[in-house]
Amino acid sequence: MNSLPPDAPEPLPPIPLARLRAVLAAQGAAPRKRHGQHFLHDTNLLAAIVRDGTVGADDTVLEVGPGPGLLTRHLLATGARVLAVEIDPAMTAVAAQLVEPRLSERLTWFESDAMAGGRRLSQATEEALGRCTKFVANLPYQISGPLLGGLLVRKAGPDPIVAMVQREMAERLLGSPGQKSWGPLGVLAALGARGAIRRRVPPGAFWPVPKVDSAVVVLERRADQPGPEDLDRLQAFLPLAFHTRRKTLVNSVAAATGLKSGEVTERLGKQENVEKLRAEAFDELELLDLARHWASHASGAHERPDPG
Numbered sequence: 001m002n003s004l005p006p007d008a009p010e011p012l013p014p015i016p017l018a019r020l021r022a023v024l025a026a027q028g029a030a031p032r033k034r035h036g037q038h039f040l041h042d043t044n045l046l047a048a049i050v051r052d053g054t055v056g057a058d059d060t061v062l063e064v065g066p067g068p069g070l071l072t073r074h075l076l077a078t079g080a081r082v083l084a085v086e087i088d089p090a091m092t093a094v095a096a097q098l099v100e101p102r103l104s105e106r107l108t109w110f111e112s113d114a115m116a117g118g119r120r121l122s123q124a125t126e127e128a129l130g131r132c133t134k135f136v137a138n139l140p141y142q143i144s145g146p147l148l149g150g151l152l153v154r155k156a157g158p159d160p161i162v163a164m165v166q167r168e169m170a171e172r173l174l175g176s177p178g179q180k181s182w183g184p185l186g187v188l189a190a191l192g193a194r195g196a197i198r199r200r201v202p203p204g205a206f207w208p209v210p211k212v213d214s215a216v217v218v219l220e221r222r223a224d225q226p227g228p229e230d231l232d233r234l235q236a237f238l239p240l241a242f243h244t245r246r247k248t249l250v251n252s253v254a255a256a257t258g259l260k261s262g263e264v265t266e267r268l269g270k271q272e273n274v275e276k277l278r279a280e281a282f283d284e285l286e287l288l289d290l291a292r293h294w295a296s297h298a299s300g301a302h303e304r305p306d307p308g
Contacts, residue, residue, distance in 0.1 A: 011077075012043070012047075012073055012074060012077050012100075014043035015041070015043075015070060015098055017041050017207055019098075020039065020041060020068060020070075020098070020207070023068070023094055023097045023098060024068065024094055026097075027090060027093045027094050027097070028090065029088075029090035029091065029093070029094050031067075031207070031208050032088060035065075035087055035088055035140055036065075036140030036141045036142045036143070037065075037067055037088070037140065038138075038141075038206040038207070038208060038209075038210045039067050039068060039070055039138075039206060039207050040070060040071065040138050040164065040201075040205055040206055041070060041205070041206070041207055042205040045199075045201060045205055046070060046071050046074045047074055048199065048216075049071065049074075049136060049138075049162060049164065049216055050071075050074045050075055050077075050078060050136065052136075052162050052198045052199070052216055052218055053075075053134050053135075053136040053160060053162040053218075054134075054160070055075055055078045055080050055134060055136060056078055056079065056080065057078060057079030057080060058080075058133075059078070059080040059081070059133045059134050060080065060081045060082075060083065060131055060132045060133050060134075061075050061080050061081070061082050061083070061132060061133070061134045061135070061136050061158075062082075062083050062085070062125075062128045062129060062132035062134070062135045062136075062137075062158055063075065063082055063083070063084050063085070063135075063136060063137045064085045064114045064125070064135075064137045064139060064140075064143075064147060065085070065086065065087075065114070065137055065138065065139055065140045065143075066082075066084040066085075066086050066091070066095065066137075067086070067088070067091050067094075067095075067138075068091055068094040068095050068098055069084075069091075069094070069095030069098050069099040069107075070098070071136070071137070071138055072084055072095065072099060072107065073098065073099045073100065073103055075136060076099065076103035076104070076106055076107060077103060079106075080106070080134075081106045081107075081108070082106065082107050082108070083108050083110065083128040083131060083132055084107060084108065084109050084110065085110045085112055085114045085122075085124055085125055085128055086109060086110070086111060086112075087111075087112065087113045087114070089111050092109050092111060110124040110125075110127070110128060112124035112125075114143060114147055115143050115146060115147060115150075120150065121147070121150040121151075125147075125150075129151075129154070129157055129158065132158050133158060133159070134158045134159065134160060134161075134162070135151065135157075135158035135160070135161045135162065135163070136162045136163075137162070137163055137164070138163075138164040139163050139164060139165055141165070141166050141169070141210075141212075144163065144165045144166070144169050145169060145172075145185055148161070148163060148165075148173065148185065148189075148219075149184070149185055149188055152185075152188040152189055152192040152193065152219070153188060153192070153231045153235060155225070155227065155228055155231075157221070159220060159221040160218050160219055160220045160221070161193070161217075161218070161219040161221075162198075162216065162217070162218050162219075163216070163217050163219075164201065164214055164215070164216050164217075165214065165215060165217055166212050166213075166214055166215075167200065167212065167213040167214060167215045168181075168212070170197050170214075170215035170217045172185050172186055173185055173186060173189045173195060173217055173219070174186065174189065174195050174196070174197065174217065177280065177281060177282060177283045177284075178280060178281060179280070180280070182280045183238075183242050183280070184238040184239060184242055186284075187234070187238060187284045187287055188231075188234070188238075189219060190283075190284040191222070191225055191226055191234070191284045191285075191288065192219075192221065192222060192225045192226075193219035193220055193221050193222055193225075194219070194220050194222060195217060195218065195219040195220070196217070196218055197215045197216070197217055198215075198216045198217065198218045199215070199216045200213065200214070200215050200216075201213070201214040201215060201216065202214075226288060230288060230291070230292065233288075233291040233292055233294070233295040234287070234288055234291045236291070236294075236295065237287070237290065237291035237294045237295070238287065238291070239256070240252065240253045240256040240257060240294075241253060241279040241282075241287065241290070242279045242280075243255055243256035244256070245278065245279070245280065246278070247278065248274070248275060248276060248277060248278055249274050249277060249278060249279045249281075249282065249290075250264045250265055250268070250274050250275045252278070252279060253268075253294075261275070266297070267293070267294055267297035268290055268293050268294055268297075269293035269297070271289070271290055271293060274290065
């Protein structure tokens with residue numbers, strides 16, 4: 001097999017939607033709602049996402065939820081290697097028909113769920129993360145929150161993280177204090193990365209057509225992100241702080257833990273405004289400081305968060 005020259009990848013011909021449907025039918029496969037499968041088939045957008053990730057021949061890219069390989073082939077065309085984590089085994093057979101043989105020699109499949117029990121990253125995802133330099137994916141909507149949360153709390157990992165997500169998820173990732181979208185996932189993203197919405201994507205770019213708008217988010221890791229111990233503290237504290245959004249931060253923590261509000265205030269070091277303001281009013285550094293106080297005073301185990 002001939003590999004593409006890494007410095008001059010040949011342009012890829014588009015895969016017409018009719019051909020995608022035909023190959024799926026021939027393999028007895030179809031988009032599955034339970035896997036959140038909406039396939040991006042706009043060739044220009046696929047190529048643009050690869051550019052968003054600045055993917056090159058020296059990279060090893062982790063792609064979660066590659067489906068029939070429509071984005072995969074564009075990643076491979078740069079000369080990069082691709083580690084593809086796919087839960088649906090039928091899709092590997094479909095991708096074998098759609099990804100050009102001259103590209104597929106640099107493609108490694110992990111037939112596995114990307115997530116494990118307890119909303120943790122699966123063993124396959126962890127293995128791929130240990131080998132990749134970048135992350136580029138059109139993410140299944142239902143796992144985008146916990147998956148991105150799992151990536152953001154890793155001290156080392158792919159950089160950048162480029163993900164197609166629901167527009168609402170993009171807003172949660174890139175929210176600011178005081179906004180309704182500000183929550184645990186946005187706090188983790190603000191502390192761990194510098195992010196931006198690179199492009200907005202209408203439903204018509206996908207098949208089947210979803211009921212929501214999407215967006216491509218680019219997250220570039222911060223060199224000054226908190227250490228593992230602080231991230232653990234934050235993961236334990238954030239779901240308590242945002243447990244009941246309409247309550248003040250103190251009352252939210254009290255409702256989540258069964259403690260009295262006065263005891264919560266003491267454990268938070270009597271920090272200013274915790275009895276007056278909701279969690280969404282505090283920025284990421286203030287919440288990190290509160291998490292440190294909570295960890296230093298609280299006893300017993302608390303529920304770990306769902307970063308989404």
